[in-house]
Amino acid sequence: MNNLFISYDLIAPGQHYEQVSEKIKSLGAWAKVELSLFYVKSALGSEAVANAVYSVMDKNDKLIVIDTTNNSFHSFNLDPVVIKQMLNYWTK
Template sequence: MHNLYLAYDLITPGQKYEAVQNRIKQLGRWYKHQYSLYYVQSSLTAEQAHNFVRGVMDTNDKLVVIEAKNACVNGVPAAELAQLQTLFKAA
């Protein structure tokens, strides 16, 4: 399994938020950190995940996919932080 962080900017015109978010959620177990930042545990590599999500984006949109080994976070409710830590340990 791969620990992936995905961040995106959807540029006007188009801005297919629902389509992009649905694609990200299809990658595997996911957690939404911020409006355009997701953590996903996926069987796909960063490149494969990038290509999959990019398929529903406009050519002027931006997407970054980073494979992570560890992370430090704050501002996350305790129950959600525990869920996130469990995801990392399962990888």
């Protein structure tokens, strides 16, 4: 089982908070930490969870799933500069 943190930013016009929330809750035991931040305990890894959640999001929405069990993450639409920064420090 994996410990995952899911953070998202829903950009106008869609902002399907209910569908995103329900998809996240369907992936395992969960806790809502903040408005757009969930903790999920799931057999799925960060890529599978990110793909599942992103399937109900608009294509301009932002998403990151951080797997603290396996020290990995998967994201959609994050600024490439931020991703590069994260990767520079990820294993240091």
